[in-house]
Amino acid sequence: MRDAMSMPSLPDAHTLFQHAACGLLLCASDGTILQANATFCGWLGYGAGELLGKKKLQDLLTIGGRVFHQTHWLPLMQVQGSVSEVLLDMRQRQGQAIPMLFNAVRREHEGVRYDEIAVFVASDRRKYEQQLQLARNEAGILNEQLAAADRRKDEFLATLAHELRNPLAPLRNVLEVLRLAQLDDPQLCWARDVLGRQLGHMTHLVDDLMEVSRITRGRLELRRASVELAPVVEAALHSVASLAAQSGHKVHVEQWPHAIWLDADATRLGQMVSNLLTNAVKYTPVNGSIWLDVACTAQDVHLTVRDSGIGIAPEHLDTVFDMFSQLEPALSRAQGGLGIGLSLVRGLAELHGGSISARSDGVGQGSTFELRLPLPAVPLAAPAPVDRRLLAGTREGKVLVIDDSADAAESLALALDILGYEVRTAYDGPAGIAAAQAFTPRVILLDIGLPHMNGYDVARRLRGEPCGQHAILVAVTGWGQDKDRKMASDAGFDLHLTKPVDFYELDAVLQKMLQAS
Known part of the structure; x- marks a missing residue:
């Protein structure tokens, strides 16, 4: 009895957990860290409050480790409920990679699944570096595949948007013709308004596709x-x-x-x-x-x-x-x-x-x-109201429309003609150049996807002709990515507009550029 009483007191379970000779983790089945002992936190340089409920195990792995976690760890946990002696590189808070050995087992308590994980700092460097290099090679291949898939996705979205915008353009132009016609028939006014709403909805769907793509690539500017x-x-x-x-x-x-x-x-x-x-x-x-x-x-x-x-x-x-x-x-x-x-x-x-x-x-x-x-820190003043009404016969200036879609070219020409512009149309590159030479327009609205000569080549050719040296060249196209705008600028265009063009915006741009020239 005296020997038992003289024995020193042992640390409690909490202390043993916190200061065990290995890292100990309790994670949700999706990897969210629920508990982590002081040993593990110290190895990685984090405080417990920075990890618990805020990070997942895979968030702390290197790229190669994440690939291995996704392709090997998770399937093993699903099939056999455990992994043993798995080598993964973890990323310390300061950015340095540290090789670690993992042992994990999946448990279930009151219907909730969780993973118990023990972690050891690895010591056999050559073996682990070979495995790490293999994982890096696999990650490199996977990254190349992901990058290629991402490029194909962007190309698909851009092509889809272009193909959808082309038929939307003549619809928008016809809508503007109906608005300028100042209809009195209630049924025609109703039909015009329905067309406007549904056309706006279709345009928004196309815009949404491209907006999401721009956001994911960090290229959207407000x-x-x-x-x-x-x-x-x-x-x-x-x-x-x-x-x-x-x-x-x-x-x-x-x-x-x-x-x-x-x-x-x-x-x-x-x-x-x-x-x-x-x-x-x-x-x-x-x-x-x-x-x-x-x-x-x-x-x-x-x-x-x-x-x-x-x-x-x-x-x-x-x-x-x-x-x-x-x-x-x-x-x-x-x-x-x-x-x-x-x-x-x-x-x-x-x-x-x-x-x-x-x-x-x-x-x-x-x-x-x-x-x-x-809310803005300083209250904002109301901007001056903008009058978006367009009146027939109030404009002047010679405009050439070049588009291989007859519907798009003729409907846009009709709307511009009603406003008062003098308008001509052409439906391919060579015909457009010939029309410009004969008509000498102040403004040329030029599609890009033309037969025989694309819009970029037509623009370069026009810039070398007397009729096009001082003309205002505006690309009106279904291609609307940043690279398309740069290509238009490099070819000599003054402005790039994406179909279907807002007619008020187009008229405002034409007026501003005509006055400036």
């Missing part, structure tokens, strides 16, 4: 200005009104007491609100309800869109903002969409310094999406 929120919301509500009415939905809008001004890109702001409303309409069964509310704090504005729709299961809340993500019940619906709307909203919100979040009580309980955007 055109910030002082923007009032109310007109943007009203336009977004108008854009989904027809779709909501078709499904019998009631849209409830809470009125906010004062004007809210943001330092934002008006076009992108409209895309965010429209996509949130479209998402609510799409995922709400017939005769449902949708609520839109706006509230302000001292620093932010919160725009909330709530619906009585199909709801979101808890396990899907983290994936609703992923590209091409769609909830299963909506896939069979006619207005299923492309699955990029919410991904675009998240990207645009983050570019504006804001965020987007989703809440739902579960399947069948509806969903709530809250868009947060920062």
Whole structure:
């Protein structure tokens, strides 16, 4: 008894865990670190608070380690529930790679799966370096494959956008002709407005495809200005009104007491609100309800869109903002969409310094999406109003339209002619050059994808002719990537516009450039 009482006290279980001779981890099945002992944290240079619930095991691995984790570790854990003596390189906080041996076993407690992991610093450097080099080689091959797939994706999206924009261009031109005609017949006015709304919707879908691609590549630049929120919301509500009415939905809008001004890109702001409303309409069964509310704090504005729709299961809340993500019940619906709307909203919100979040009580309980955007530190002044009305017969100047699509060329020429411009058309490169020599236009609107000679070659040729040396060359094309704009500039174009061109913007540009020249 005296010997037992004289024995020194031993450390408790918590102390043993924290200061064990190896790194000890407890991770969720997706890799999220739930517990990590002091030994492991010390090896990597992190504090426990920086890891627990904030990082996944794979986040701490090198690129080669992540590849091995994805291709070997995860399948083994799924099949046999454990891995033994797995060598992976981890990245210390300072950036240095450190080889480590892993042993892991998957457990289950009250229906929840988790992984117990023991980690040892490796010592056999030559063996581990050989394995690391192999993993690096595999990662290099995989990275090359991923890069090639990413390039093919960008090329596909660009080609798809080009092919869709070409038929949209004559439709937009015809719409402008109808607007300039000042129709009196109510039925024709209704048809014109329907055409305008649906054309706008189609254009937005194409723009969304390219916007997501630009965001993922970090190449989207915002055109910030002082923007009032109310007109943007009203336009977004108008854009989904027809779709909501078709499904019998009631849209409830809470009125906010004062004007809210943001330092934002008006076009992108409209895309965010429209996509949130479209998402609510799409995922709400017939005769449902949708609520839109706006509230302000001292620093932010919160725009909330709530619906009585199909709801979101808890396990899907983290994936609703992923590209091409769609909830299963909506896939069979006619207005299923492309699955990029919410991904675009998240990207645009983050570019504006804001965020987007989703809440739902579960399947069948509806969903709530809250868009947060920062308010400017200094109140913004309202910009001068812009008159977008165009009056027939008020313009002058000679314009040549060169496009291999007769519908696109003739419809654009007709709209410009109604405004008062003197217009000629041509349908390929050689004919366009001949028309320019005979007509000597002040402005040449030139498509790129022409037969016989592409638009770049036509532009270079025109710049060498007396008729084109001082003419204003404008590329009007379905190709709208950054590289396309650079190629146009290098070929001698003064301006690059993407189809379908906003007619007011085109007229404003023509007037500005004609006056400057």
